[in-house]
Amino acid sequence: MTATIRDVARLAGVSPSTVSRALSLPEMVNATTRARVAAAVEQLGYEPNRAARGLITGRTGTIGLVVPDLANPFFASLTKGVQARARHHDVAVFVADTDEDPAAEAGLVRALSKQVDGVVLCSPRASDEELAAIAQNTTVVLVNRTAVGLPGVAYDNEDGMRQAVAHLVALGHRRIAWVGGPATSWSTQHRGFGLRNAVEALRAELAPVGNFAPTYEGGMAAADQVVATGATAVVAYNDLVAIGLLARLHSRGISVPGDLSVVGVDDIAMSRMARPALTTVRLPKQEAGRIAVELLLAMLDDPDGAAEGSKHGELHGELIVRDSTGPAPQK
Amino acid sequence: MTATIRDVARLAGVSPSTVSRALSLPEMVNATTRARVAAAVEQLGYEPNRAARGLITGRTGTIGLVVPDLANPFFASLTKGVQARARHHDVAVFVADTDEDPAAEAGLVRALSKQVDGVVLCSPRASDEELAAIAQNTTVVLVNRTAVGLPGVAYDNEDGMRQAVAHLVALGHRRIAWVGGPATSWSTQHRGFGLRNAVEALRAELAPVGNFAPTYEGGMAAADQVVATGATAVVAYNDLVAIGLLARLHSRGISVPGDLSVVGVDDIAMSRMARPALTTVRLPKQEAGRIAVELLLAMLDDPDGAAEGSKHGELHGELIVRDSTGPAPQK
DNA sequence: GGTGAGTCTGCAATCGGTTGCAGTCTGTGT
DNA sequence: ACACAGACTGCAACCGATTGCAGACTCACC
Structure with missing residues (x-):
């Protein structure tokens, strides 16, 4: 059906080995031969079979x-x-x-x-x-x-959290809530750590409200606890959680950012479209x-x-x- | 490194062919042999090399x-x-x-x-x-x-559009705008067609506003034209477009659904989280x-x-x- | 006991490439 | 003219499986 290395070899009047070398180790074969092989390859639309190659090289690509x-x-x-x-x-x-x-x-x-x-x-x-x-x-x-x-x-989570906290502190926030993701998650741990450091360095106060699913529902569930902390700002584990917060806060009539500022992490497409549009730490x-x-x-x-x-x-x-x-x- | 069919064969005291058959055509080999092979396979953690198999069967899996x-x-x-x-x-x-x-x-x-x-x-x-x-x-x-x-x-786009239109007409809408996606898109064509049929069947009126990118930005761009049609409801090409519409309508102070009803298509996760939560045709x-x-x-x-x-x-x-x-x- | 059918099993070829080794050819130095 | 190095090229083995074919063995039946 499709051309094999043998077909190319026949057409170019050389052995399969030479074709193979012309393709993978070009400097090993004479320029004119190489050209003949190239022409044959072109004409037949040859492409090496990866399975066959992988069999011998041990690499699958x-x-x-x-x-x-x-x-x-x-x-x-x-x-x-x-x-x-x-x-x-x-x-x-x-x-x-x-x-x-x-x-x-x-x-x-x-x-x-x-x-x-x-x-x-x-x-x-x-x-x-x-x-x-x-x-x-x-x-x-x-x-x-x-x-x-x-x-x-x-990601350098600590740096990201530092940026978020600096922003909030500059806006006058002193008590900042933190909605963590799954407790075992690496990011939760590192973001929590970064947050504690940043808050301490800027003489503000951290109010962690525990661990929640890293989803919209998680954010909805966390919202009331956030409010109960008396914090004026909250950093959410990620944007989905932040958007969940936004939804629940809205339905409770709590104004964002009037009463409470919300920061997410990730910058997913949705964040731009949220209402209000979400402040977030964009991760590349x-x-x-x-x-x-x-x-x-x-x-x-x-x-x-x-x-x-x-x-x-x-x-x-x-x-x-x-x-x-x-x-x-x-x- | 990893076990080959030969290793299994040696351990089981049979030939590679038999191992191969024991695995792919079990009924062709004696039950006791099969058991020996199975034991060897188990012990060695053998798994056939797909590249090698593909080479001969022509299937890659x-x-x-x-x-x-x-x-x-x-x-x-x-x-x-x-x-x-x-x-x-x-x-x-x-x-x-x-x-x-x-x-x-x-x-x-x-x-x-x-x-x-x-x-x-x-x-x-x-x-x-x-x-x-x-x-x-x-x-x-x-x-x-x-x-x-x-x-x-x-998808049966016509049926979906029929459902949307029936819903809108039942709510008293008579003039329905349609924001299409890319003109060459198969879905745009079929949804447009379905919409025309449905609207006609229910004695309502369709106001197409042209073709837009199938994105949030597309929806933002379309919103003002939708308003200009004087329609009281709009069906968007998909949910992203619908959410773009929502955003622009909000910033113009047009109430949804008070002044204008909006329907999307797809039911992506974001639609549930939009404000107001989006009515949409869910596609499996x-x-x-x-x-x-x-x-x-x-x-x-x-x-x-x-x-x-x-x-x-x-x-x-x-x-x-x-x-x-x-x-x-x-x- | 011999024959034939039927059931398993092994041999060896094959898939499409890659690569160590050896052979050919050319060109250079003496 | 000869030896030798260097540059290419081809032969053949090999990667790890599958499969057509044939051999070995069992068993029943005549």
Whole structure:
């Protein structure tokens, strides 16, 4: 059906080996031969069979991506970034969605690992030990978190929280509530930590209201507790939670930002469309995917990991001020 | 590194052929031998190398999915459905995002087609001819549209529009505006058609305001024209457009649903969170992905297409009434 | 006991490439 | 004229599976 390397060889009047070399090690073959091969390749529209190549080289030209939930715009953007960068390197991407089920992750990665050269893993909930076990048999790059000994790309959450708090304090807020995401989530821990530091440095006060699902519903559920803290501003785990807060606050007749300022994290598309438009810490999502791919491919090209230094990527957020934050209300 | 079929054979004291058969054609091998093989497989954690198998069978156990934009929640849901169903069949999915560039599609599908058994293609803009050309060399299932001669799964847009119009007419609306998406989009054409029919059947009046980008910005841009038509209700191409409308109407001080009722299509997550919560025609998105996969796999198993009858899937939308529609204002 | 059918199992070819090794050819230095 | 290095190229083995074909063995039946 489709042309094989033998067809090309016949047409060019050379052996298959020469064709193979002309394609992968061009400097090893005579320029005129190379031209004949190129012509034959062109004429037949030949493209090497990846399965056959992979069989002998041990590389598949494919990477895997595991995310908790594709329908979450944060992960969708991440996937876009991974995908675009991989295509740029002529690498295909298997996407697997765990449906927010951390237990399924290990199995998925194991199944994937047989078919790919490496995996970009987005696993906010798994423990460091679980991750280490997974990385035992597969080349893995973490994304959106770190774990000792494993390469990864993550956000500088502390810096992001510092920006948010500085903004709020400048607006006169002194007591700031914090709606955390799942307690086991890496981001929850780091954002909480960053927040505590920032608040302390600026002589304000933090009022954590506990852990909630990282969803719109989570935000709705948290809203009343936020109000009860008496805080004049709130930082939410992410934008979905912040938008949930907005909804519940609105229905209780609490004005944003008049009575309460709200800050999210992520800057998903929806945040711009919320009412009031959400002030948030924008995280470069596609960028994270891109860097993760680069990291992974670099590791695959250099399995000994000589380039230890570059095994971590760190990305910075940027505060986007919109309409959900304003001056603290006068007592 | 990992166990091969030879290792298993040696451990079980049989030939590789027998191992292969024990796994793929169990009834061909003696029960006791089969048990020995099974034990060896278990002990070694053997799993057949897909590349090697694909080389000889010509099947890769992989399908491709091409979508315009993963960041669009509609396509993200679709992808989830495809992905879940494929995993259920132990088939991996390559995801490719064309970045809303119809020109890139053909190339992408061609590149993909070398590596997969078939492709689920979501291409709202391409012409029937372009699709036919693509399907020449690859097994393709269309999704979210139809084209003559090609298998696919699509929504019954006319039925959905009928539901929307019936709802609006029941609320007393007589003049209904229609904000179309891209003119070349299959869905725009079919929704427009369905709308005209429904409006005519119910003795109402349709006021089309032209074609806009299928985005929030598109909706913002369309809003003033909608108002200018004097309609008391508007059906938007999709939810993103509807939410854009909501935003612009709000900033102009036009009350929804007091002055104008708004209906979207899709029911993306964001619609529930809009203010007012959006009335919309819910399209079963994951279901579409699932059915497309089933269709594709069936075609692959039966290349002659004996099962002509089942080559099309049709899905129905369901009107979800929320707060953006209400009684028509009294003149 | 011999024959034939039937059931398993193994041999070896094959899929489409890649690569170590050896051979050919050309050109240069002496 | 000869030896030798260097540049290409081809042969053949190999990656890890699947599968047509044939051999081995069992069993029943005549």
